[in-house]
Amino acid sequence: MAVETTRRAATADAGGGDSGAARAGGRGTGNETGRTGGSESASSGTGGRGGAVAGLRRAAQVHWYAWAMVAPVVAVIATIVGYPLLRGVWLSLTDADEANVERVIGVNHLPATYRFTGLDNYEAILGDSVFWDRLGWTVVWTVGCVGVTFLLGLTLAVMLNRQVRGRSFYRIGMIVPWGIPAFVSVFAWKMLFNEKNGLLNKVLDGGGIEAVPWLGDPVWAKVAVIAVNVWLGVPFMIVAMLGALQGIPGELYEAAEMDGAGPWQRFRNITLPGVRSVSSTVVLLSTIWTFNMFPVIYLLTRGGPEDSTEILVTYAFRLSFINSPRDYATSAAWGVLILVLLSLFTVVYRRTLRRQGEVW
Numbered sequence: 001m002a003v004e005t006t007r008r009a010a011t012a013d014a015g016g017g018d019s020g021a022a023r024a025g026g027r028g029t030g031n032e033t034g035r036t037g038g039s040e041s042a043s044s045g046t047g048g049r050g051g052a053v054a055g056l057r058r059a060a061q062v063h064w065y066a067w068a069m070v071a072p073v074v075a076v077i078a079t080i081v082g083y084p085l086l087r088g089v090w091l092s093l094t095d096a097d098e099a100n101v102e103r104v105i106g107v108n109h110l111p112a113t114y115r116f117t118g119l120d121n122y123e124a125i126l127g128d129s130v131f132w133d134r135l136g137w138t139v140v141w142t143v144g145c146v147g148v149t150f151l152l153g154l155t156l157a158v159m160l161n162r163q164v165r166g167r168s169f170y171r172i173g174m175i176v177p178w179g180i181p182a183f184v185s186v187f188a189w190k191m192l193f194n195e196k197n198g199l200l201n202k203v204l205d206g207g208g209i210e211a212v213p214w215l216g217d218p219v220w221a222k223v224a225v226i227a228v229n230v231w232l233g234v235p236f237m238i239v240a241m242l243g244a245l246q247g248i249p250g251e252l253y254e255a256a257e258m259d260g261a262g263p264w265q266r267f268r269n270i271t272l273p274g275v276r277s278v279s280s281t282v283v284l285l286s287t288i289w290t291f292n293m294f295p296v297i298y299l300l301t302r303g304g305p306e307d308s309t310e311i312l313v314t315y316a317f318r319l320s321f322i323n324s325p326r327d328y329a330t331s332a333a334w335g336v337l338i339l340v341l342l343s344l345f346t347v348v349y350r351r352t353l354r355r356q357g358e359v360w
Helices: 002-027 030-092 120-126 129-160 167-179 182-192 199-206 218-246 250-258 263-274 276-291 294-300 312-321 328-355
Strands: 103-105 108-110
Touching: 030 328, 120 328, 129 167, 129 218, 129 276, 129 312, 129 328, 167 218, 182 199, 182 218, 182 294, 218 263, 218 276, 218 294, 250 263, 263 276, 276 328, 294 312, 312 328
Parallel strands: none
Antiparallel strands: 103 108
């Protein structure tokens, strides 16, 4: 009985297969072929979308924990960075100021009445000599601070990388300025720079030198703010350069010394190439930080005397929080221009490093 049942099933399968083959043969002619091709294409497209969805589903199943851990960070960044950025860009395209923004006075709620003005703010800023004067000093300030900070940091790092007595003590001493809040350091320097009672002028007076108007003269004020910013930035540069120097194999110096290379040759051919990758990164970071270094300028000189030390970011702050009425739209436009300048600098800097063989 079982043999008979198996034989009938085999016969039915064979019949079905013939029929299927016949139907397949029929599809191979005429319009049937086109319909079949279209059907197969549609099936393939559906399969592609289905494959993508399946891939996402598999990725979610495998990496769901990583996505869950990253999601809060992404949400926070989007909230505290993305929203203010978009809000600032929008305000820069309006004529918003203290008199026409939404506000509440007592029990009265006054709606916003500012209007969209397009690129008028940018045209006004770029056509004003104030912007170019501030930009010129900001570039000088940034280049001066970063250049001096890098040279001092590298020099001190090379010295501290040697086997000298008390090296740990010196290293800790160099890091101390980094651990002090910036505003405390700036206020301390402000007392030192005091023209009448400051320590610096008392030392000069002891040597028979006339007192220097550190914060009262435009030129000396620029020297003072650069000196304070360098003092704040050198510890970071020392730490970064020390890490880079300790990554250079000592065998290179030993081999070069055996070949008769002098100190300057070893520094130029071994040390500088060895710290190049770290240097490129810290120079970029220092440039961005210094370009937007608000505390040193504002707390030490408030942009004076006669706006001589005012940089772009402090002037934007002045427009939005000091001048009356507060010009939020123009301040936002200044902020957007600062962001554009730093973005362009980063792109050019990165392309330059790539051409030099640095990997980013």
